[in-house]
Amino acid sequence: MTRKRGKTGYLLVIPGALYLLAFFALPFYSLIATSLYDPSGSDFRGYEMTYAFGNFVDAITDYWQPLLRSLAYGGVATVLCLVLGYVLAYAIAFKAGRWKILMLVLVIAPFFTSFLVRTLSWKLLLADDGFIVNTLQFLQILGDDGRLLATPVAVIAGLTYNFLPFMVLPLFASLDRVDYRLIEASGDLYANPITTFFKVTWPLSLPGVVSGTLLTFIPAVGDYINAELLGNTNTRMIGNVIQSLFTDANDYPAAAALSVILMTMILALVLVYVRRAGTEELL
Incomplete structure (x- = not known):
């Protein structure tokens, strides 16, 4: 009986393993191989595997500005999402009452609309003759x-608007599990609201903070739609450069090298962040 259960577990893993092999491992191997092709090839078929590690040096030398810009934009958007998302998640978890489900539905409602349409709506809102600009000029x-x-x-x-739900949902999941009696008990012990937040609420919500920041920062850094539609040539992110190299310039080695560099940098930042945050202890 134990043997059958053990085999059943392995059999259940096979579909997921095959999926990861087909749609992650093989494309990732192809990406790394492409990043090492001879950059002097005239087209994709003309490239040869020469283990040109200089592609990575050239990619960093030529495109370090959009790379750092992407990290900066993604970091600022993540911080803004954390501030806005924490307030919203706290209100839903502790103050919404019977409206909790409705407010959660409203949080995820933008997902029912295309990412492209949502970004284009910001183009209308921030237009030079729009209400927001006119109001700021009036003030x-x-x-x-x-x-x-x-x-x-x-x-x-x-970026902040599009990825805000990725921050709110993990934060709500953590805050909703907090026993509100602990917060009331801190008040009974003469702690003011600020002390209660930093000594009770914030530590108990850290798993959601870590999850939310990761779910927000990673896709925000690699995004190119917002910079394409809402920015200009001086606000291009690394995703725009990679897309242009792949589709316009047909420079596959440089595009692949940039992609690998971006993935490596994000992975390194995530590992350092998770280690410093003490995720194992939090969970």
């Missing part, structure tokens, strides 16, 4: 010729 926050569209502000705003 003297923007000059008469000031604008928001085609600026870093627009790109970060789009």
